[in-house]
Amino acid sequence: MGRLTRMMRLLEPIVLVVLPVLMMAWAWLELPNAAIVTSAAAIVALIPFFVSFESGSRRARDIMPVIVMTALAVAGRLIFAPVPAIKPVYAIVIMAGLCFGREEGFITGSLTMLVSNIFFGQGPWTPWQMFAMGLVGYLSGALGSRGLLNHRWSIGIFGFVMVYLYGFILDTWTLVGFVNGMNAGSIMATYGAGIITNTVSAIATVVFLVPIAHSWPRMFRRIKKKYQIGPAEYRASS
Amino acid sequence: MAKGLFATYHPAVCMLFFLAAICFSFCTQHPVYVVMTCVFAGAYLIYLKGARPFLRSVGAFIPMVVFIGLLNSLFNSAGASLLWRWGPFSITVEGLCYGLAVGGMLVAVLLWFSCYNEVMTEDKFTYLFGKRMPTISLMVSMISRWIPRMVSRGHSVYDSQEALIGCYDQSKSGKVKRGLRMATVLAGLGMEDSVQTADSMCARGYGSTRRTAYARYKWHVREYVVLGLLIALVLANAVLLVVGTGSFKFYPRMSNIEFLWGYVTYALMLGMPFLVELERLKR
Numbered sequence: 001m002g003r004l005t006r007m008m009r010l011l012e013p014i015v016l017v018v019l020p021v022l023m024m025a026w027a028w029l030e031l032p033n034a035a036i037v038t039s040a041a042a043i044v045a046l047i048p049f050f051v052s053f054e055s056g057s058r059r060a061r062d063i064m065p066v067i068v069m070t071a072l073a074v075a076g077r078l079i080f081a082p083v084p085a086i087k088p089v090y091a092i093v094i095m096a097g098l099c100f101g102r103e104e105g106f107i108t109g110s111l112t113m114l115v116s117n118i119f120f121g122q123g124p125w126t127p128w129q130m131f132a133m134g135l136v137g138y139l140s141g142a143l144g145s146r147g148l149l150n151h152r153w154s155i156g157i158f159g160f161v162m163v164y165l166y167g168f169i170l171d172t173w174t175l176v177g178f179v180n181g182m183n184a185g186s187i188m189a190t191y192g193a194g195i196i197t198n199t200v201s202a203i204a205t206v207v208f209l210v211p212i213a214h215s216w217p218r219m220f221r222r223i224k225k226k227y228q229i230g231p232a233e234y235r236a237s238s
Numbered sequence: 239m240a241k242g243l244f245a246t247y248h249p250a251v252c253m254l255f256f257l258a259a260i261c262f263s264f265c266t267q268h269p270v271y272v273v274m275t276c277v278f279a280g281a282y283l284i285y286l287k288g289a290r291p292f293l294r295s296v297g298a299f300i301p302m303v304v305f306i307g308l309l310n311s312l313f314n315s316a317g318a319s320l321l322w323r324w325g326p327f328s329i330t331v332e333g334l335c336y337g338l339a340v341g342g343m344l345v346a347v348l349l350w351f352s353c354y355n356e357v358m359t360e361d362k363f364t365y366l367f368g369k370r371m372p373t374i375s376l377m378v379s380m381i382s383r384w385i386p387r388m389v390s391r392g393h394s395v396y397d398s399q400e401a402l403i404g405c406y407d408q409s410k411s412g413k414v415k416r417g418l419r420m421a422t423v424l425a426g427l428g429m430e431d432s433v434q435t436a437d438s439m440c441a442r443g444y445g446s447t448r449r450t451a452y453a454r455y456k457w458h459v460r461e462y463v464v465l466g467l468l469i470a471l472v473l474a475n476a477v478l479l480v481v482g483t484g485s486f487k488f489y490p491r492m493s494n495i496e497f498l499w500g501y502v503t504y505a506l507m508l509g510m511p512f513l514v515e516l517e518r519l520k521r
Binding site: 035036039050053054058059060061063064065066067068069070071072076088092111114115121122123124174178183185189190193207208211212215216219220223227229 | 260261264265298305306309310312313340343344347348351352354355360371372373374376377378380381382384385387388389392414418421422424425426428429430432433435436437439440444445
């Protein structure tokens with residue numbers, strides 16, 4: 001592992017905290033040009049993750065889990081067309097983080113949003129969606145590696161909370177970037193507009209996550225062992 | 239050329255143009271600037287795709303723009319000239335204008351993104367970033383390949399399960415269960431398949447040396463001219479924007495709109511896709 005990778009890996013948790021705080025501060029002080037500054041901040045926040053993924057020692061087969069999980073998450077929207085309420089995106093990103101580590105989780109989450117926006121339209125929201133969905137994958141990897149997500153229901157609750165976290169981050173970005181003069185009214189209107197969609201997808205995510213909570217990690221453990229998948233430093237331990 | 243001359247320029251030039259257009263559109267709520275960037279973005283999108291797709295994409299983002307505009311005007315009582323009051327809500331002329339300006343800014347950015355999607359196709363993006371981020375750009379193109387593969391696999395899994403089990407319960411829980419089983423099958427199948435892809439890549443020399451691109455873009459004189467013009471205009475605009483629009487205020491009363499030299503440079507910068515068409519006159 002090179003020095004660059006190590007440095008970037010150190011930066012990751014710092015960036016995850018600094019960015020939301022910066023956003024709040026910008027809103028609080030009512031500084032100008034919030035839309036461009038917050039978008040730029042999200043792009044900057046993505047850099048350490050992508051650089052450390054890029055410079056990590058991954059062989060061709062080590063990048064395959066991210067590709068398969070991302071493709072599954074994007075295709076899920078098409079496959080699950082008969083059941084519109086279920087969007088497996090959150091569940092699959094959480095599984096990616098849980099089964100393949102927090103970096104893989106982050107990259108799966110952010111690439112899912114990047115690629116699905118190729119189909120559904122890129123916009124100023126892309127960096128923030130990439131950051132927020134990446135965060136979902138990162139957190140599931142970080143908690144999973146401490147054994148906190150081993151229980152069926154702890155994963156369910158985690159998934160439920162993550163959907164709201166994602167919605168909260170994006171709504172806050174709308175508020176900071178595009179609304180001048182924040183007050184109780186505009187704050188409630190912004191968060192209120194998303195509450196029904198968020199609740200539906202949170203329930204759907206739990207419905208999706210709980211049944212696969214044990215079977216998917218078992219399946220991926222077997223495949224990882226069989227084909228020796230994973231970055232060199234993880235491979236030795238598992 | 240269906241997409242106009244500008245799309246045939248070197249991807250770096252196009253990228254710089256779109257970056258500048260989007261950033262500047264984001265940076266100012268000065269009414270004249272907002273109207274200008276909307277007009278240029280709309281005109282370019284119509285030029286690229288025609289009027290009907292333009293109207294369709296405008297229709298698609300109207301709800302979001304209206305929501306943002308309303309948020310800005312409905313809950314903001316900072317303006318001086320009151321139009322309408324109902325309980326805690328009050329609409330002022332200034333608040334309404336500010337909402338319109340922010341909405342217009344959003345429209346412009348979305349229109350520029352639509353133009354970007356037309357001009358900066360995936361291969362150009364890979365050409366620009368393939369050398370700097372080889373793994374990520376490879377992954378993006380592989381994912382694009384895997385999505386249709388997943389969908390077609392999904393159909394065959396569905397068909398074979400239907401053939402095996404015969405009849406399905408059409409209840410909601412039955413559908414969900416079936417969806418879950420399909421996702422599980424696809425995930426396992428995909429992982430095993432992908433290892434084969436990886437082995438095949440390694441056998442063909444993936445990772446043995448630096449990646450090269452199928453380069454079709456060269457730096458001609460026209461690229462240097464347009465790049466120089468763009469850089470000069472970006473710098474000029476940055477200075478003039480800060481100097482000129484700083485005096486414009488929405489609250490408590492709107493300032494008067496005066497003529498600024500910044501309008502000219504801004505129009506020149508945003509009109510670059512049309513300016514390069516002048517090349518045709520030479521022939």
